[in-house]
Amino acid sequence: MSEAFLELERVNVWRGDEAQVAALSEVTMTLRTGESVAVLGPNGSGKSTLLKLLTGALRPEVRDASSCRLFGEEHWSIDDLRHRIGVVMPEEVARFDPLEEAFDVVLSAFRGAYGRTRDMRFSKKERVAASRAVDRMGITSLISREYGALSSGERRRFLIARALAHDPEVLVLDEPSTALDFAAATELSMTLRELIGSGHTLVLVTHDPGEIPPEIGRVVMLRNGSVLADGSPRRLLRSERLSELYGLPLKARWSRGWCEVRARE
Numbered sequence: 349m350s351e352a353f354l355e356l357e358r359v360n361v362w363r364g365d366e367a368q369v370a371a372l373s374e375v376t377m378t379l380r381t382g383e384s385v386a387v388l389g390p391n392g393s394g395k396s397t398l399l400k401l402l403t404g405a406l407r408p409e410v411r412d413a414s415s416c417r418l419f420g421e422e423h424w425s426i427d428d429l430r431h432r433i434g435v436v437m438p439e440e441v442a443r444f445d446p447l448e449e450a451f452d453v454v455l456s457a458f459r460g461a462y463g464r465t466r467d468m469r470f471s472k473k474e475r476v477a478a479s480r481a482v483d484r485m486g487i488t489s490l491i492s493r494e495y496g497a498l499s500s501g502e503r504r505r506f507l508i509a510r511a512l513a514h515d516p517e518v519l520v521l522d523e524p525s526t527a528l529d530f531a532a533a534t535e536l537s538m539t540l541r542e543l544i545g546s547g548h549t550l551v552l553v554t555h556d557p558g559e560i561p562p563e564i565g566r567v568v569m570l571r572n573g574s575v576l577a578d579g580s581p582r583r584l585l586r587s588e589r590l591s592e593l594y595g596l597p598l599k600a601r602w603s604r605g606w607c608e609v610r611a612r613e
């Protein structure tokens with residue numbers, strides 16, 4: 349059986365400083381390499397919190413009968429995780445200096461930095477790996493451009509290339525189509541399908557069932573910090589279940605492997 353990269357057993361995560369919020373409550377799930385997963389849920393349901401657990405940015409509440417393992421370990425180093433998990437979070441888009449050369453954005457992955465600082469030196473091996481990731485994303489012709497001069501879709505591709513630079517075992521994408529127009533979102537979706545097709549394990553976080561590509565074989569539905577359902581898209585992405593998830597009457601229709609959802613009239 350393939351390796352479990354996330355094993356949660358009755359996990360709670362609290363967020364906030366003074367007034368603490370239970371962002372995840374009693375969550376149990378196992379995610380394995382080789383199986384791409386969509387994490388689906390409305391705003392505030394705990395999707396980003398789950399990703400932050402997965403990338404080691406947040407820790408769960410410590411208590412008996414609860415455990416959180418990443419790649420089989422209860423104790424992990426962020427550095428190790430950075431090599432094994434590539435992440436693209438929506439807030440990252442604006443973190444880079446617009447004057448930065450686009451290729452440097454990708455290279456900065458090797459130092460865990462947001463952009464290149466003048467004293468950073470990169471080995472030939474790192475440069476080759478970054479070039480390969482850029483090539484994979486079809487943006488080689490743009491590498492000398494300023495990051496700030498790229499379109500939103502192009503920037504997103506550079507960030508995915510940055511996440512792929514380490515050749516990670518798992519690629520985590522949090523709402524990757526945010527702020528993309530229809531054409532850019534469609535292109536991105538094709539890229540995600542290719543990545544899964546070429547053997548990458550994707551964890552795709554979205555609030556939109558219509559964004560889940562047919563290649564994704566598992567959906568985890570989160571609501572109010574708990575797992576509402578976990579199973580195949582065909583079984584879960586149905587009118588009744590989606591209406592329950594979002595708290596309003598919805599109608600789901602399947603077409604060529606995609607689920608289209610609209611409000612029930």
Ligand SMILES: Nc1ncnc2c1ncn2[C@@H]1O[C@H](COP(=O)(O)OP(=O)(O)OP(=O)(O)O)[C@@H](O)[C@H]1O
Pocket residue numbers: 363364365369370371389390391392393394395396397398555
């Ligand atoms: N820094 C924080 N301080 C306090 N509460 C927080 C913080 N971040 C998230 N929360 C709360 O934790 C819960 C889960 O938030 P989370 O961001 O994981 O949800 P989400 O499903 O990713 O939402 P969205 O789709 O809006 O991004 C929410 O109730 C949210 O208000």
